Amino acid sequence: MADELKPDELLDKIDHTPARGSWMDTSVQIRPGMYCYAAKAESVETLGLPNARAWNPLEDDWKLPENWQEILHNGLKERLEKFRTFKIFMDICVRCGACADKCHFFLGTGDPKNMPVLRAELLRSVYRNDFTHAGKILQSISGASKIAGNRPLTLDVLKEWWYYFFQCTECRRCSVFCPYGIDTAEITIIGRELLNLLGLNIDWIATPVSNCYQTGNHLGIQPHAFKDMLDFFTEDIEEITGVNVEPQFNKKGADILFITPSGDVFADPGTYTCQGYLILFKYLKDKYDLDVTWSTYASEGGNFGFFTSHETMKRLNAKMFAEAKRLGVKWILGGECGHMWRVIHQYMDTMNGPADFLEEPVNPITGTKFENAKSTKMVHICEFTADLIKHGKLELDKSRNSNISLTYHDSCNTARGMGLLEEPRYIMNNVCDNFFEMPENTIKEQTFCCGSGAGLNAGENIELRMAGGLPRANAVKYVHEKFGVTHLCCICAIDRAVFPTLMEYWVPEVDVIGIHELVGNALILPGEQKRTTDLRMEPLPGMEEEEMEDEDE
Amino acid sequence: MNFSKADFIEKLRKNREKIINQWFQAAINTYPPETARILDKSKNKFDNPVGCVTKQSLEDVWDKLFHTLGHENRKNENIEQKEINQEKIEEALDPVIRIRAVQSFSASKAVEFVFELKGIVKKIIGTSLNSSFEKKVDEISLAAFNRFMKCRENIFLLKATEAKRRVHKAFERAGLVKELTEEQLLSSNNKT
Ligand code: SF4
Ligand code: SF4
Numbered sequence: 001m002a003d004e005l006k007p008d009e010l011l012d013k014i015d016h017t018p019a020r021g022s023w024m025d026t027s028v029q030i031r032p033g034m035y036c037y038a039a040k041a042e043s044v045e046t047l048g049l050p051n052a053r054a055w056n057p058l059e060d061d062w063k064l065p066e067n068w069q070e071i072l073h074n075g076l077k078e079r080l081e082k083f084r085t086f087k088i089f090m091d092i093c094v095r096c097g098a099c100a101d102k103c104h105f106f107l108g109t110g111d112p113k114n115m116p117v118l119r120a121e122l123l124r125s126v127y128r129n130d131f132t133h134a135g136k137i138l139q140s141i142s143g144a145s146k147i148a149g150n151r152p153l154t155l156d157v158l159k160e161w162w163y164y165f166f167q168c169t170e171c172r173r174c175s176v177f178c179p180y181g182i183d184t185a186e187i188t189i190i191g192r193e194l195l196n197l198l199g200l201n202i203d204w205i206a207t208p209v210s211n212c213y214q215t216g217n218h219l220g221i222q223p224h225a226f227k228d229m230l231d232f233f234t235e236d237i238e239e240i241t242g243v244n245v246e247p248q249f250n251k252k253g254a255d256i257l258f259i260t261p262s263g264d265v266f267a268d269p270g271t272y273t274c275q276g277y278l279i280l281f282k283y284l285k286d287k288y289d290l291d292v293t294w295s296t297y298a299s300e301g302g303n304f305g306f307f308t309s310h311e312t313m314k315r316l317n318a319k320m321f322a323e324a325k326r327l328g329v330k331w332i333l334g335g336e337c338g339h340m341w342r343v344i345h346q347y348m349d350t351m352n353g354p355a356d357f358l359e360e361p362v363n364p365i366t367g368t369k370f371e372n373a374k375s376t377k378m379v380h381i382c383e384f385t386a387d388l389i390k391h392g393k394l395e396l397d398k399s400r401n402s403n404i405s406l407t408y409h410d411s412c413n414t415a416r417g418m419g420l421l422e423e424p425r426y427i428m429n430n431v432c433d434n435f436f437e438m439p440e441n442t443i444k445e446q447t448f449c450c451g452s453g454a455g456l457n458a459g460e461n462i463e464l465r466m467a468g469g470l471p472r473a474n475a476v477k478y479v480h481e482k483f484g485v486t487h488l489c490c491i492c493a494i495d496r497a498v499f500p501t502l503m504e505y506w507v508p509e510v511d512v513i514g515i516h517e518l519v520g521n522a523l524i525l526p527g528e529q530k531r532t533t534d535l536r537m538e539p540l541p542g543m544e545e546e547e548m549e550d551e552d553e
Numbered sequence: 554m555n556f557s558k559a560d561f562i563e564k565l566r567k568n569r570e571k572i573i574n575q576w577f578q579a580a581i582n583t584y585p586p587e588t589a590r591i592l593d594k595s596k597n598k599f600d601n602p603v604g605c606v607t608k609q610s611l612e613d614v615w616d617k618l619f620h621t622l623g624h625e626n627r628k629n630e631n632i633e634q635k636e637i638n639q640e641k642i643e644e645a646l647d648p649v650i651r652i653r654a655v656q657s658f659s660a661s662k663a664v665e666f667v668f669e670l671k672g673i674v675k676k677i678i679g680t681s682l683n684s685s686f687e688k689k690v691d692e693i694s695l696a697a698f699n700r701f702m703k704c705r706e707n708i709f710l711l712k713a714t715e716a717k718r719r720v721h722k723a724f725e726r727a728g729l730v731k732e733l734t735e736e737q738l739l740s741s742n743n744k745t
Contacts, residue, residue, distance in 0.1 A: 031657055101591045107602060110656055114588040219720070232727035267719045274720070439599050462712045466655040474602040501715050505707060510611075 024125060024151050028160040030057050033463030034109075036166060036456065039116075039206030044199055046210040047312065051199025058161070062155075068198050069153055073130060075197045079190050080131065086190050089182045090127045091550055093120065099174040099184070104449050105167050108467035113164050116174035122161055123191055125151045127138040129162030150338040165191040167464060169453035170307070171412035188454075193309040201308060203398050204458035208304045212316050216299045217262035219403055221298035222295050229265050230294065233275045240537070245282035247294050249329065254293035255364065260335025261302040263493030269512055270496040272535045273336055276520030280385065283394070286526045288365045292333070298323035301340040302493060306347075307455035314351040317343055320378070321355045331361040337394050338413035338453065338492035341380060345418040349376050366391040380414075382491060385519060386423040389430045396522040400534065401432040402543040404513070407476060407485045408437070409499070410447035411492035421445075427515055431522040436483040442475040450490075452498035465498065466505050473506035480510050487513045561686070562622055564678040570597050573615055580649070580666040583658070602654055610649035616646050618689055642696045650697055654704035664697040679687045 035057055037442035044052035055063045063073065080087045099116040101107065106114035113119065128135040129150035139150070153155060170185035195201065211220035221229075230247055237245050248254065258281070264274040284290040298319045324332050334344060349355075358377035361370040368387045373379045388394050406428055414420040421444050428435050442448050451468025479485040488499055488510050498511040521534050532543040539546070565572070581592045581604065592604035621638070653663040670690050675682055 071719070101595070101600070106588075108655070110584045110588045110592070110603060112585050115587075229723070229727055240571065266723055268723045271723045441597065442599050459712055459715055462715075463655045464710060467582075470652065470655075471599070471602050475599055478599075495718050500718065502712050504711060505655075 011331045024149070027156045028163050029526070030159065030163055032058075032460075034167065034461055035163060035460045035464075036202035036204045037460050039199070039201035039203045043203065043206040043210035044201065047206070047213060047308075049199065049312075050197055055197065055199075057159075062159075062198075062200070064158075064198055068158075071197050072153060072158075072194055075194045076127065076130070079193070080127075081506055083186075083190065085186055087184070089120070089184075089187055090124055090131075092180050093124065093182055094180070096179065098177050099178060099182075102174045102177045103168075103184075104171070104451055104471045105169075105464075105468045108451065108470040109167075109464070111167075113160070114167055115128065116178075119164050119168055120182070120184050120187045121149065122157070122164055123187055125149050126153045126157060129153075158198075158203060160193055161191055165195065165454065166202055167468075169412070169449045169451065169456055169468065171447065171449035171453060172416045173412065173449065176416065184537075185214075196309050196312075202455065202458070205304045205307045205455035207321050208455075209308055209312060209316065212300050212302075212304065216297050216319060218302060218304060219262055219266055221262065221266060221299070223299070225267060226262075226296045226299050229271075230274075232276070233262045233271065233278055236537075237275055237278060237535075240531055240533055241525055241536065242281070243282065243525045243527060245525075247278055247281065248292070249294050249296055251291070251293035252327050253291075254327060254329050255291040256293070256331060257298070257327055257329040257446065258294055258333045258335065259294050259298050259301045259320060259323075260262050261336075261337040261340055261493035262300045263302065263497055264335055264514075265299075267493070267497050267537075269500065269517070270493050270514060272517040273496065273514030274516075274517030275321070275535050276514065276518070277335060277381070277521055279520040279525060280516065283523055283525055284365065288393070293327060293329065295323050295327070300391075301335055301337050301339060303343045304455050306339055306343050310347075313343060316525065317348055318352050320344075320348070320394075321352050321358075324355065324377075325357050330359045331373075332358070333381055333384060334378050335381050336491040336493065336516060337410040338417075338494055340413075341420075342413040342417040344376055348378070349432060363387050365393055371523060372434055380418075380420060380423075382414075382420060382423040382427060382515060386426045386517070389427060394519075395524045396431055397524055398431055398522055399542075400531065400540050401518055401520045402434075403486075404432055404518070405434040405436065405484050405486045406432050406489045406513075406518075407479045407483075407487075408435070408443070409450070409472065409476075409488055409490040409495060410443050411490060411495055412447060412449050412453060414491060415443075415447050416445055424489075424515055427519065429488060431515075431518045432468075436479050436485055438475040438479050448472040448475065450492075450495050450502065452502075453494055457494055457498050462501075466502065469498070469502040470506065473502055475502070476510055477507045480507050485510060487511050489513050489518070491515050493529075506507065558683065558685075561678070561683055562619075563682070564680075565619060565674070569615070569619070571677055572670075572674055573608075573612055575677065576611050576615070576666070576670055579669040579673065580607055580611065583662060583666060606648045606652060609719050610646060613645035614693060617642055618693065621689065622686065639692070639696055639699075642693055643700045646693070646697050646700050650700040651704050654701055654708065660698065660701055663701050664694060667694040667697045693743060706716070734744075 038055050038057055041052040041054050051065055053063050095117060097117060103114055103116050129139065129152055163189050168188040170188050172183055172185045175181060175183040183472045208218035212218050215222060227249060234244065234246050264270040281292045296312055303313055303316045305316040320332060334340065355377045361373045361377055361379045361382065366387055370379045370383060408424060408428060437443060448471040450472060452465045476488055488503065490496060490499065491514065496512055496514055503510045503512060530544050531540060533539055581589045584592060592601065595601035598605035671682060671687060
């Protein structure tokens with residue numbers, strides 16, 4: 001275990017390995033499969049961010065502005081003054097090594113620079129050199145700087161920043177184990193912000209952000225296509241249940257505005273979770289006259305701006321409150337997503353609040369006050385659904401999920417970022433009989449990241465994703481082999497997008513499912529016909545023969 | 554020194570732990586030293602997945618190899634070249650090779666540790682190896698190479714089809730897109 005590592009031992013060892021030289025000297029090897037393509041100039045331009053141009057990380061010349069060192073120096077200075085946590089994190093690490101083996105990217109890639117302490121040290125070494133008294137004195141003594149872990153900001157160092165800050169999913173697992181609570185995710189956030197000052201974003205982030213800025217969602221889907229997709233789901237649901245669940249769009253004066261990541265609308269298997277929401281809202285409308293509206297403008301809950309800079313995150317987030325105000329709803333309900341909730345929970349209120357035109361959220365059906373959402377006015381759908389179940393307000397037929405054996409992946413952002421641990425489990429246990437936890441050092445606060453968060457869910461970095469997802473997949477494999485788990489359940493759109501691939505590589509027998517897909521299967525709609533299939537049009541347990549007959553007809 | 558086949562096998566049996574441990578060390582020493590130290594530390598397979606899976610995989614491969622040798626021995630003192638079950642060996646190698654296929658190893662580096670088994674065994678039992686044993690280690694090396702290539706193919710296929718499976722499948726079901734061009738299919742960029 002890491003606690004066997006003595007203070008400074010870790011870095012001493014690294015510094016004095018003769019064959020490979022100091023970790024600070026080895027220049028970075030940018031390896032295909034591990035990095036994401038450079039941001040397209042037009043996307044950077046749309047956002048008005050600096051240094052929009054075509055560039056290629058594999059080429060020597062990154063087409064940087066001439067005074068790039070000065071830009072970074074000033075950027076770093078500004079952020080040290082602005083973010084107190086960042087300054088503290090730069091100063092207080094004692095290099096105890098407790099975080100070293102806690103990062104899924106280190107565990108999966110075996111690359112020491114993916115140890116959180118070294119990831120932070122990439123930036124810290126420059127900070128020490130440029131901003132501390134000791135650093136300045138040591139600069140004048142030859143050879144002394146390196147011993148103290150200082151180094152000047154060279155092009156090699158910059159490239160290393162870029163390579164490794166885009167190998168961190170900002171998952172915060174390392175911070176759980178740090179005795180000082182140092183959050184390397186925040187260091188990565190600042191690191192990426194600095195890189196953006198030079199136009200060094202990746203395209204998988206820059207283009208969705210630019211799309212989102214222009215059309216309201218990451219894929220750049222126009223309002224009519226957004227509506228077409230939900231209409232199509234409505235048709236499918238009618239075929240399965242016999243009930244028309246037609247949603248409302250942009251309805252002024254509705255009780256609740258519902259916002260979910262666009263992945264639920266446009267990407268499998270999130271689309272089935274989306275159908276679950278539609279079924280739930282129809283049920284609540286018929287039974288309790290609850291009026292929920294979707295928005296074709298606030299058509300994205302996700303926010304890749306978060307992976308760019310604080311300002312960009314703020315710009316994209318603003319539409320949530322703006323749309324709630326325009327429609328005059330009471331409060332906002334949010335769908336199953338990870339980073340969307342980190343932004344809402346940790347930043348939205350101070351960035352774009354106070355939303356004093358909204359009401360403090362109360363579930364009109366149960367009377368429950370959502371105290372934790374008092375200020376943001378935005379409730380997580382798992383809290384909402386769990387509350388409904390707890391008060392006996394949903395009629396559920398668990399047997400419709402009885403062919404499923406579940407395990408649950410705590411998304412880093414909902415689990416570590418906002419402490420949403422019990423509600424999802426409560427729902428799962430109420431809609432399915434077979435639930436098995438993964439080992440405790442891989443769930444809840446200690447959950448292992450999917451390996452593709454923070455904007456790293458591209459295609460070109462697939463080796464990085466498969467390696468980063470290894471610790472998670474390893475635990476899934478264990479419950480699959482031990483308990484016969486068939487489905488990995490999650491409440492995050494990125495998880496739903498990336499886990500099918502991760503599972504196919506590591507545990508191909510396991511499928512991926514969202515919680516509200518399970519709810520949609522189990523919930524008994526008023527006036528529904530006898531269901532023979534689940535939302536994926538697969539026969540329900542015990543209905544295999546009927547389905548066969550239907551097909552024969 | 555002249556060893557009979559039976560003596561040789563007995564020595565292997567007695568030294569199982571030692572051989573596997575040294576083989577494991579050889580495998581993890583292919584990582585940077587800072588990493589190798591950590592891979593050797595925790596025995597918890599969730600805290601240390603790569604170290605534990607590697608160890609387990611090597612144990613499985615060793616036991617399969619030993620089983621074939623022992624089997625041969627019982628049947629025929631004269632050491633006939635009985636083919637080691639290629640598929641079983643590949644399965645036993647899969648966990649360790651599957652990991653190495655997504656790490657920064659070239660094909661040769663990824664499977665190199667298998668060859669080291671010869672030197673390790675030779676050193677531990679202090680005798681030249683019998684040719685049957687050497688041949689079997691060669692077979693395992695080839696199996697490792699096979700499995701490595703399969704994993705790489707797996708990766709390329711996943712890369713090529715992921716975008717289609719994720720987004721385009723939903724669009725196709727909704728009738729919003731018709732056929733996909735090859736370019737769309739193989740593009741890893743998020744052009745929409
Ligand atoms: S935040 Fe997560 S990905 Fe980043 S260094 Fe820490 S453990 Fe690794
Ligand atoms: S970040 Fe925290 S846990 Fe990691 S080396 Fe520094 S003080 Fe120790």
